[in-house]
Amino acid sequence: MAKPVPRFVCQSCGAVTSKWSGRCDACGEWNTIAEETPTARPGPAGKAAPGRKVDFVPLAGSAAPPPRTETGIAELDRVLGGGLVAASVILVGGDPGIGKSTLMLQAAARLAASGRPVLYVSGEESIEQVRLRARRLGVTEAPLGLAAAVNLRDIAATLEQTPAALVVIDSIQTMWLDTIDSAPGTVTQVRASAFELIRLAKSRGFALVLVGHVTKDGALAGPRVLEHMVDAVLYFEGERGHQFRILRAVKNRFGATDEIGVFEMTDRGLAEVANPSALFLAERRGNVAGSAVFAGLEGTRPVLLEVQALLAPNPGGSPRRQVIGWDGGRLSMLLAVLETRCGLRLSGSDVYLNVAGGLRVNEPAADLAVAAALASAAADRPTHPGTVYFGEVGLSGEVRQVAQADARLKEAAKLGFETACLPRRLARGGRAPTAPEGLRLDEIGHLADLVARFAEPPGA
């Protein structure tokens, strides 16, 4: 039998090389390469059995949507695309301490209370610790099966015999297969453990949740490879110091991605936030220059957010641009457009931009709100407190259409806003958004028109 050749695996991206180096050529990370000895394949050495014939079928045929089991936590069910799908695998990632275990214990308990068999395997915490959390969450009566275990061979043998609708593994990085000669948490271990669990989920038909930790740059620690093996990847995120948490689907074979669930961390666990706009705008003060409300969209859900801009004089020196919750490159572009196309002098100022509440906005539709906040800050005149803004800004300063204007307008009207500043409706083609009752539409064709309003004397 051939001697196993040592191989080296990047613990960050999973790339395999034949020799060690300080830096991974594939992902550029330092000190992530570790030696992992491959294990012999199971089965008789030498002759492999011949493969079986694969059947091909036509595209047309029965394609029933998968049946779903609702966890009863509406925010979670929405992100999942309507509930848990049997035999599907969900990876829940997030920073340590963000609330993954809390969320999964709440969901597992809720499902167990509805009479379904649920198993929760904790590899990080002892039985006592999980029980303490359950007491805090008020779910001690839920009939779920709890185990503290890390040995995957034992866990797999148990799952083979135990009926379950949902199995939670908290976390996949603590799981350990004794047939593999590397430490828990390494790519090889995590991948092999996940593979075994996924195989069980598919053959036994239970929904499987793998909890995983995330590194500071947002990648699932080690097992980036895992993202390809699972059906859905959900990230649980939030700013430290803020009470609320966002559950975001970044991959979902059974539903839409970019859907979010909003929760609030309380002293009795995670509470669902049914109306996030009200939460995000709760601390807004009217009559402050540099603040504008953005009518945004998170997945299918409209969310109103406050964008804050602050300008501070910086004569000489190179001005600072600091952004929280938005894209720094996009801010530079907007500043250039404001300066070049609208005649707003900003290059002598430090610019600070913040999306209040800690949510991260990725939509270009926020351009108009950011521009309004900047123009308001530059003129030292507040935006009208009853106005929301949305629209994309192009390089020549034109304000462009964005998706789902109707949904944004409806949310603004629901929260009592009076005016919406939005892109001018297209002359031909394109459907004009209809104004909900009580909301006035204020169409902006060019960014300079918006900037000019802040320059007008009051009452003009």
Ligand code: TYD
């Ligand atoms: P946890 O679910 O353990 O995080 P993770 O599994 O992602 O590492 O959450 C831990 C934090 O949540 C901890 O700082 C305490 C806080 N917490 C509450 O504020 N209220 C609660 O009811 C619970 C259970 C936790």
Ligand code: MG
């Ligand atoms: Mg945890």
